[in-house]
Amino acid sequence: MSLIRPYLYGWNELEPTILACVATNQNMLLIGKHGIGKSAFMHFLGNAMSQGNKDFNVHKYSMDKENMISMVGIPNVEALKQSRIDYCTHERSIFNADIALFDEITRASKEIQNMVL
8 A cells, every 4th residue: 555656646665765764764855857746745744743733833944945943943142151052942943843844955055055955
């Protein structure tokens, strides 16, 4: 029985790997041509995992538009004074995400790509 087939055509071979990543809380990097359903799949996965839980946060970042503040927050000055790196987070901060979707990562600036990777 396929869980993915009703939603995405042609992903059957990836299903065991995807389910293993989800079950073991591993990161996934989906690489493919434009329009094959990578972003649609992540939205499907986020909805499936949240199951109506309002405390479950799925954050989508359009990498061609994001900057460090929009992704992580503002550096905490008090922590810097104590030689610690910490951030004042916000609602869209990656630290508050259960799932983070980095869409169009190849369009991000080199600085953002380095930070994310």
